[in-house]
Amino acid sequence: xxxxxxxxxxxxxxxxxxxxxxxxxxxxxxxxxxxxxxxxxxxxxxxxxxxxxxxxxxxxxxxxxxxxxxxxxxxxxxxxxxxxxxxxxxxxxxxxxxxxxxxxxxxxxxxxxxxxxxxxxxxxxxxxxxxxxxxxxxxxxxxxxxxxxxxxxxxxxxxxxxxxxxxxxxxxxxxxxxxxxxxxxxxxxxxxxxxxxxxxxxxxxxxxxxxxxxxxxxxxxxxxxxxxxxxxxxxxxxxxxxxxxxxxxxxxxxxxxxxxxxxxxxxxxxxxxxxxxxxxxxxxxxxxxxxxxxxxxxxxxxxxxxxxxxxxxxxxxxxxxxxxxxxxxxxxxxxxxxxxxxxxxxxxxxxxxxxxxxxxxxxxxxxxxxxxxxxxxxxxxxxxxxxxxxxxxxxxxxxxxxxxxxxxxxxxxxxxxxxxxxxxxxxxxxxxxx
Amino acid sequence: xxxxxxxxxxxxxxxxxxxxxxxxxxxxxxxxxxxxxxxxxxxxxxxxxxxxxxxxxxxxxxxxxxxxxxxxxxxxxxxxxxxxxxxxxxxxxxxxxxxxxxxxxxxxxxxxxxxxxxxxxxxxxxxxxxxxxxxxxxxxxxxxxxxxxxxxxxxxxxxxxxxxxxxxxxxxxxxxxxxxxxxxxxxxxxxxxxxxxxxxxxxxxxxxxxxxxxxxxxxxxxxxxxxxxxxxxxxxxxxxxxxxxxxxxxxxxxxxxxxxxxxxxxxxxxxxxxxxxxxxxxxxxxxxxxxxxxxxxxxxxxxxxxxxxxxxxxxxxxxxxxxxxxxxxxxxxxxx
Numbered sequence: 001x002x003x004x005x006x007x008x009x010x011x012x013x014x015x016x017x018x019x020x021x022x023x024x025x026x027x028x029x030x031x032x033x034x035x036x037x038x039x040x041x042x043x044x045x046x047x048x049x050x051x052x053x054x055x056x057x058x059x060x061x062x063x064x065x066x067x068x069x070x071x072x073x074x075x076x077x078x079x080x081x082x083x084x085x086x087x088x089x090x091x092x093x094x095x096x097x098x099x100x101x102x103x104x105x106x107x108x109x110x111x112x113x114x115x116x117x118x119x120x121x122x123x124x125x126x127x128x129x130x131x132x133x134x135x136x137x138x139x140x141x142x143x144x145x146x147x148x149x150x151x152x153x154x155x156x157x158x159x160x161x162x163x164x165x166x167x168x169x170x171x172x173x174x175x176x177x178x179x180x181x182x183x184x185x186x187x188x189x190x191x192x193x194x195x196x197x198x199x200x201x202x203x204x205x206x207x208x209x210x211x212x213x214x215x216x217x218x219x220x221x222x223x224x225x226x227x228x229x230x231x232x233x234x235x236x237x238x239x240x241x242x243x244x245x246x247x248x249x250x251x252x253x254x255x256x257x258x259x260x261x262x263x264x265x266x267x268x269x270x271x272x273x274x275x276x277x278x279x280x281x282x283x284x285x286x287x288x289x290x291x292x293x294x295x296x297x298x299x300x301x302x303x304x305x306x307x308x309x310x311x312x313x314x315x316x317x318x319x320x321x322x323x324x325x326x327x328x329x330x331x332x333x334x335x336x337x338x339x340x341x342x343x344x345x346x347x348x349x350x351x352x353x354x355x356x357x358x359x360x361x362x363x364x365x366x367x368x369x370x371x372x373x374x375x376x377x378x379x380x381x382x383x384x385x386x387x388x389x390x391x392x393x394x395x396x397x398x399x400x401x402x403x404x405x406x407x408x409x410x411x412x413x414x415x416x417x418x419x420x421x422x423x424x425x426x427x428x429x430x431x432x433x434x
Numbered sequence: 435x436x437x438x439x440x441x442x443x444x445x446x447x448x449x450x451x452x453x454x455x456x457x458x459x460x461x462x463x464x465x466x467x468x469x470x471x472x473x474x475x476x477x478x479x480x481x482x483x484x485x486x487x488x489x490x491x492x493x494x495x496x497x498x499x500x501x502x503x504x505x506x507x508x509x510x511x512x513x514x515x516x517x518x519x520x521x522x523x524x525x526x527x528x529x530x531x532x533x534x535x536x537x538x539x540x541x542x543x544x545x546x547x548x549x550x551x552x553x554x555x556x557x558x559x560x561x562x563x564x565x566x567x568x569x570x571x572x573x574x575x576x577x578x579x580x581x582x583x584x585x586x587x588x589x590x591x592x593x594x595x596x597x598x599x600x601x602x603x604x605x606x607x608x609x610x611x612x613x614x615x616x617x618x619x620x621x622x623x624x625x626x627x628x629x630x631x632x633x634x635x636x637x638x639x640x641x642x643x644x645x646x647x648x649x650x651x652x653x654x655x656x657x658x659x660x661x662x663x664x665x666x667x668x669x670x671x672x673x674x675x676x677x678x679x680x681x682x683x684x685x686x687x688x689x690x691x692x693x694x695x696x697x698x699x700x701x702x703x704x705x706x707x708x709x710x711x712x713x714x715x716x717x718x719x720x721x722x723x724x725x726x727x728x729x730x731x732x733x734x735x736x737x738x739x740x741x742x743x744x745x746x747x748x749x750x751x752x753x754x755x756x757x758x759x760x761x762x763x764x765x766x767x768x769x770x
Contacts, residue, residue, distance in 0.1 A: 204651025210588030
């Protein structure tokens with residue numbers, strides 16, 4: 001997506017660069033799809049005349065976001081979301097790279113499907129789109145998918161998405177085999193038997209609502225197995241959306257032992273707790289289900305301490321007909337691409353989490369984890385950038401989102417952080433209307 | 435207040451008129467939403483309706499011109515006919531919908547059905563559904579009043595009301611009674627609604643059942659949780675048995691029917707642990723010989739089970755009349 005458009009100079013920016021940890025005055029020149037210059041001072045002298053100068057007036061200029069967990073409905077369920085509508089939503093949210101989950105219909109479990117996604121993304125030409133390949137055929141958890149061929153075709157990591165691989169022998173082989181190709185494997189830590197039929201976290205509140213629920217330890221039980229197998233095989237494990245304080249302790253112990261395990265946190269679990277399902281609000285029906293406030297606080301703490309390194313939107317579009325149902329029958333998940341950055345910023349505004357740490361978790365950390373060249377602001381880096389007025393207040397109106405599905409758990413919430421401009425490979429793919 | 439049955443015909447109607455009040459909420463979805471004066475007032479009104487049911491001419495004009503739709507996604511002979519009789523006695527037109535036999539099976543959602551019905555302008559929609567929160571969901575989408583006739587494991591507020599009415603008439607009060615609710619509490623909407631209402635009315639509630647059928651965190655509901663029948667019903671004034679679905683007994687939640695009956699089934703021997711004047715209740719339908727022995731269920735000295743069915747009509751009449759009074763008030767205000 002190299003671009004020969006007019007060079008742009010951003011001046012008077014608050015530059016946040018997770019690679020160097022810099023957070024301060026800055027200016028950036030973008031040329032030919034790359035960052036031609038990045039300065040730790042507000043202005044640039046001696047700019048050539050053809051350069052378009054954008055005065056950021058103190059707005060944050062950061063690497064474009066990298067979201068490792070995005071679902072669309074393409075192929076198979078296009079009325080939910082297409083790669084194009086998801087790409088638009090990403091651009092509007094300052095997300096410049098998205099990784100598509102393989103549990104589509106058919107699943108992304110062979111090299112032709114990987115190629116199909118990449119080709120569609122090239123045609124759409126908005127943001128970088130990378131497929132994650134299925135770990136097992138059809139995401140059924142039984143037989144290995146063609147991990148090597150998919151890796152060669154461009155799959156960035158492997159996962160069965162929402163479905164835990166129950167059979168430990170199968171999961172062990174997935175880890176070993178993927179390691180041979182240098183690929184990470186993401187797995188949802190959830191004991192499938194304890195979680196069967198559940199739509200909430202077990203506890204007094206879910207019991208009062210009369211909702212089928214699973215105990216929070218269902219997460220730790222599966223995570224302990226995954227960590228043990230990651231240790232056994234030496235493979236890189238991505239813990240797909242850790243949510244409980246209990247599981248965080250297991251993760252910390254395993255990392256101390258040297259197990260290669262990196263956990264992601266879903267933005268919804270950093271923002272909401274189990275009480276948000278009150279009144280049977282199906283937009284708050286998520287998978288994993290929302291946890292206690294103590295779990296949410298532990299998750300934020302783990303993010304700040306670095307135990308959890310990556311934050312994902314867990315973008316999961318579901319159309320009205322899948323959400324306007326009784327709670328237990330509604331499809332789990334929420335759209336999140338457009339609210340990821342402002343929701344993350346609210347952890348800074350309200351909770352005092354350091355801005356650079358938060359930005360790193362949605363840029364450099366996920367990029368490094370799966371080997372993408374993104375998430376840094378330096379000479380020669382790809383010009384994937386987001387310009388954001390981090391203080392700008394707004395009220396989330398789900399109907400105005402670019403996603404085809406409007407199931408945002410943040411609908412009606414007040415957040416701060418307006419994306420002013422998104423650049424992908426030096427090209428402006430989104431600009432806020434003044 | 436004294437039972438209304440002793441009054442003559444005009445007295446009963448006067449009593450009903452005096453006691454009818456507009457319920458502040460548009461819907462009747464759960465017992466959590468009531469405060470104690472409202473609950474007591476509903477019971478007073480229901481008590482007056484019991485008198486009406488005992489006379490020959492049972493029909494009133496309170497709901498004349500109004501339409502009540504029974505929308506039962508789960509079948510229930512007892513509750514559905516109880517609502518239908520209650521509405522007819524108040525002069526309403528009633529329609530029964532059994533969505534299992536209609537377009538709901540062709541992919542139409544609960545909401546689609548509700549919106550379709552809503553367009554026909556019913557005044558009151560009575561809904562039963564297998565999913566918790568279904569009645570709340572419907573209430574958000576329709577203009578008419580919604581009565582929850584049972585949603586999943588969550589609530590069955592008119593059942594709790596009729597249980598309270600039964601107790602009040604049989605024992606003269608609810609305040610201070612020790613009520614043991616026994617059996618499959620986990621899956622029971624009757625238990626949840628009764629915990630809320632009986633506590634509101636001042637009863638001491640105990641929950642008794644095997645640990646696998648007890649909801650997580652139930653001890654935080656202000657009740658005492660017991661896993662043994664002996665400690666659970668010891669000294670209880672009322673033992674309320676819950677229905678246990680047979681499919682939950684075959685090794686899923688409890689090992690077998692006979693083991694369940696051995697430890698949690700109510701028979702005369704276990705009942706001897708309770709207060710000497712103990713009364714037994716069951717929301718029905720009963721699994722005789724599983725959760726309750728016939729000898730206990732059918733003993734007129736101790737069983738209130740038949741009375742519960744009788745009180746069901748009166749309790750539902752009270753709910754319908756107060757919702758209609760609110761509708762009347764709202765319409766009168768619109769007309770001004």
